[in-house]
Amino acid sequence: MLKTNICGVEFRNPLMLAAGIMGSNASSMNWILKSGAGGVVSKSFSLNSHPGYVNPTTVAVEGGIINAIGLSNPGVANFKEELEKIERKNSVVIASIYGATPDEFSSLVCEVQELVDMIELNISCPHAMDGYGASIGQDCNLSHTIVSAAKDASDVPIIAKLTPNVTDITEIAKTCEDAGADCLSLINTLGPGMKINIDVARPVLSNKFGGMSGRSIKPIAISNVYSVYESVDIPLIGVGGIYNWEDVVEFIYAGARAVQIGTAIMDEGVEVFDHINEGLERFMTEKGFSSIDDMVGLAHREL
Amino acid sequence: MLKTNICGVEFRNPLMLAAGIMGSNASSMNWILKSGAGGVVSKSFSLNSHPGYVNPTTVAVEGGIINAIGLSNPGVANFKEELEKIERKNSVVIASIYGATPDEFSSLVCEVQELVDMIELNISCPHAMDGYGASIGQDCNLSHTIVSAAKDASDVPIIAKLTPNVTDITEIAKTCEDAGADCLSLINTLGPGMKINIDVARPVLSNKFGGMSGRSIKPIAISNVYSVYESVDIPLIGVGGIYNWEDVVEFIYAGARAVQIGTAIMDEGVEVFDHINEGLERFMTEKGFSSIDDMVGLAHREL
Amino acid sequence: MINEPKIVEITDIIDETPTIKTFKFDWNMKSLGKPNPGEFVMIWNFKNEKPMSIAQINDNELAITVKNIGEFTSQLHDLKIGNQIGVRGSYGNGFNNSFEGKKILAIGGGVGMAPINAIVSDLIKKGNKIDVVAAAVTKNELLYATSLEELGANVHHCTDDGSFGFKGFATDCTRNLLQDSTYDYAFVCGPEIMMKGIFDILEEAGISAQYSLERYMKCAIGICGQCCVDSEGWRICVEGPVFENDKINKITEFGKYRRDASGVKY
Amino acid sequence: MINEPKIVEITDIIDETPTIKTFKFDWNMKSLGKPNPGEFVMIWNFKNEKPMSIAQINDNELAITVKNIGEFTSQLHDLKIGNQIGVRGSYGNGFNNSFEGKKILAIGGGVGMAPINAIVSDLIKKGNKIDVVAAAVTKNELLYATSLEELGANVHHCTDDGSFGFKGFATDCTRNLLQDSTYDYAFVCGPEIMMKGIFDILEEAGISAQYSLERYMKCAIGICGQCCVDSEGWRICVEGPVFENDKINKITEFGKYRRDASGVKY
Ligand SMILES: Cc1cc2nc3c(=O)[nH]c(=O)nc-3n(C[C@H](O)[C@H](O)[C@H](O)COP(=O)(O)OP(=O)(O)OC[C@H]3O[C@@H](n4cnc5c(N)ncnc54)[C@H](O)[C@@H]3O)c2cc1C
Ligand SMILES: Cc1cc2nc3c(=O)[nH]c(=O)nc-3n(C[C@H](O)[C@H](O)[C@H](O)COP(=O)(O)OP(=O)(O)OC[C@H]3O[C@@H](n4cnc5c(N)ncnc54)[C@H](O)[C@@H]3O)c2cc1C
Ligand SMILES: Cc1cc2nc3c(=O)[nH]c(=O)nc-3n(C[C@H](O)[C@H](O)[C@H](O)COP(=O)(O)O)c2cc1C
């Protein structure tokens, strides 16, 4: 009943781990899969290892956190060891990759595509170094070039992950679709935001700015999914502030075929996946839905 | 001690009412001034009357609300009657105006400038009709034209109110400064966001989309004030999620010379102004600050 | 109090008069909050959302009583049992319901009887002796009169056309009553022109009272400023809808003018 | 628990050993939360932010005990009384401190004595009989040994170079103790290589124990995944830093490898 299908990839339920949350080791991703997620997205990784920003890299704000971890990762060679250890049976494994040039993206695709079911392009991290992350996803030309390069190199479906921090997200969405993206996930963290400690009059994060995640970004994520659903024909994955099954239904009604969950794990533990699956199934039974498909985009009906 | 000065206009304290909150009548604005605000910004008004959107026009979300009131107002002729009745002694009165063309803005400026101390240009409402609000403030050329027109017509300082819903707010900020804005206020509501009611599978707001305000947008507002402070030389007014004196200090440290308060009134009542003034004065005394001036932009120090 | 609409099903519809219907729906007092008499809710019929007084506060159930006067209220009148509506609230500063063993006068005109019904039902249980002036244009528009009588209120019917009870306006009926009796306190709701008349009468008689006002509403949570009244700027949705007589004195627009959705006075 | 740094002033600094200092600061247990022994805090010196075990839980006061081993810890060692630091937490799954009237063995190596001090201080008050193995490379690096003795613990000093107490490693000292005595439960913190040795000894002796682990930390709130250990994926900052012996068995990387800030194993 909870099954969903994205670009021909079967998910046993619509819940995935979002990129960058407990996604650096095969061990933690296997734990998330055992906890009820239908799929996992890895931490974003690059060709070479990267230590990320100096701490503090996270700080709590109203309704969530802001983070500037800075895309730390051990590099693709090390990361492949982790990907190989993920239990792929009945689960969908998605690698999130990042880089600055089309070549970096296509090399990464070639390196890992055998080990995963789909590849997500992080062109949306709002606190990445210049030339990476949102510097790509905030520019239509760059987005087009990168997505095309990744798509050309890939045998598995390509997901472009979008940043909400643009004047018009539908423009970027359409560009990514044109460039060959098979699917879009949205949103990456919002802002960036900043928290200043007033006792010492300085930004808490060493990077000063960090992306917002958690409950408070949900209305923005919903709004973006809703808008993008009306502008493209490829499937959408909703991300941002999902804590319970009600939130998942809201995203599906807005137009998502599946969702990713990140910050909720901090507050609710890995149990959040099982809890949501239970609640979702109960809701669908009560309302008489027999598949996720029946629910996708319902909030767009003219009544 | 709480005095602040913006473009030569003296404020007895750095707190103002934000546009659109209890700002449609002289009566309610006088009440806000009696409650401790150093200034008030009126509801945004236009040449002709406008009923705004059909209800629901507001809905609660995590950490705030989303609204699409739709810039309802009785038109400038009626609004002037209200402006005339505001008690201006010791208080700063700011008219917020909106329109779609340079002519509309300059006519509005001419109509009201005698009655107010400053004029704020709403080029940032994220749920305005096409051609209004953020459709201007999301475009550098339009922003430049509108701000120039208003500035040319005005004898009082012009504040351009910025939207956070752009790829790069510093670009728009610099454009407004170039066009002659004397001051910038930021941020208008975020997003827009959306709330879908899952029992009936539809967006709650009649306009579907609405701007987010309240506690949850503060990190974005702080981050924008911080960035814009480093890009322009004109004074800044901070807005977005201010509930207590700590929030005000955070905005001042980020670079604001004054702040505006909106949604907090819903949760804390009009008493919020007096409470903040008291707390702020206590903090300044404890820390040994003798003026707001001493605190502006402190979080930018390299240490 | 909830600030996003809760979807409820209409469980019962009562045709009160040719123009007025009462709608009942379940309301979990524990999770959604228990309203006081005089408070109101925002009703969303998925086309528009408007304020309605709470007319009955029952056991995990609320009722609103709606007069069909325009597009929205006529859409509500088209609803059937089992249909859904969205409800948020309850909102506002309700009636003072702390009286016990007092002699009380309650005056309701037309659908203004809705909140009067809520406060009278409550105060009767608290051992107050209550005279109700139930006013309407004509006999078959009289609202809640019988049920309040059954509860133990002393109801003075009053119709403009004299088709039932006292012939004349609520003001005349009230003036009559005050010739023989006096009251510890009064509650008033009805058309503003009527309330203005009653206010003058009660002030002269030295009877403190609470009045429930109406103004155009958008947010109902005290933020948009749409419902603010001159000269104090009070919000009908927060400081009101119920005001004491000493505050009514400061609402200079009371009985004079109001503002439409744009804010234009009329 | 607080997830944004609270700025506190250093109220006292104790030079424990040539390489180790203790820093005290006020901590309002009511508003900030009362930590349990074994939990840790994130210390922000405005240049970096790193985890430190809570070494003392006093009356509205906490202390951390820091060994100078690199850039950050040497910056901490430069702090003076009255200087400010940011503190958030407390975090993690601490020691089980519910024992009463038991015979307990606590083993700390080097600055690993910090959390051992916290749990032993607590359990002594609860009437447990406690043997402590306090291990260090040399005499003047012995930490908390005297103060724990004064509290009533039976401290077995142990130095690698034999400059004080038992000559040899904590493992040897523990093996010795177990020849004459047995214990209801044990607590262990120190270099992982030491803990691995102790683990093998205690498992063989059939003594259940808790071990406090360290891994590179960024968020400390269970979100970034930096501190996850193989093969279960547990987060040292949430499921740890303290684990029971049966869980240690499932941490296959225990005593073998760890990951740096990039996630590269070493
Ligand atoms: C606190 C409060 C309690 C109320 N309680 C009741 C009640 O118990 N029963 C009842 O029948 N009516 C009640 N009303 C009035 C009710 O809200 C209006 O009758 C209704 O909104 C009319 O809508 P319409 O589309 O049918 O008529 P329209 O033709 O749209 O309007 C008719 C008149 O109703 C008023 N009105 C319209 N929209 C609004 C609005 N959004 N907010 C406030 N007034 C509006 C205006 O005065 C308008 O001139 C109450 C109003 C308020 C403010
Ligand atoms: C739960 C926990 C409790 C700790 N308690 C104490 C304590 O009570 N007293 C004490 O002196 N030390 C404690 N540490 C270790 C302390 O965090 C490191 O010694 C310190 O971070 C070293 O930083 P540095 O810049 O001085 O040295 P570096 O040269 O940067 O690092 C030396 C080693 O310290 C470790 N380290 C560095 N950065 C971190 C980090 N962000 N998170 C975790 N480990 C890191 C790494 O193993 C590294 O190889 C604890 C660590 C953890 C995880
Ligand atoms: C600590 C942290 C690290 C993240 N790292 C990544 C990342 O490496 N790549 C990426 O695409 N998104 C990253 N994100 C964004 C999340 O995948 C997600 O888009 C965002 O957090 C919103 O979802 P949430 O509110 O459920 O957390 C990160 C988020 C957090 C909080």
Ligand SMILES: Cc1cc2nc3c(=O)[nH]c(=O)nc-3n(C[C@H](O)[C@H](O)[C@H](O)COP(=O)(O)O)c2cc1C
């Ligand atoms: C109900 C409502 C109406 C608003 N109307 C206006 C408006 O007319 N003009 C304007 O410039 N901003 C308007 N705003 C935006 C506020 O002035 C302010 O920028 C925003 O709400 C963020 O501040 P806050 O979090 O303190 O509310 C409105 C906000 C709300 C909540």
Ligand code: FES
């Ligand atoms: S209806 Fe918005 S303030 Fe009352």
Ligand code: FES
């Ligand atoms: S340090 Fe981030 S999960 Fe443990």
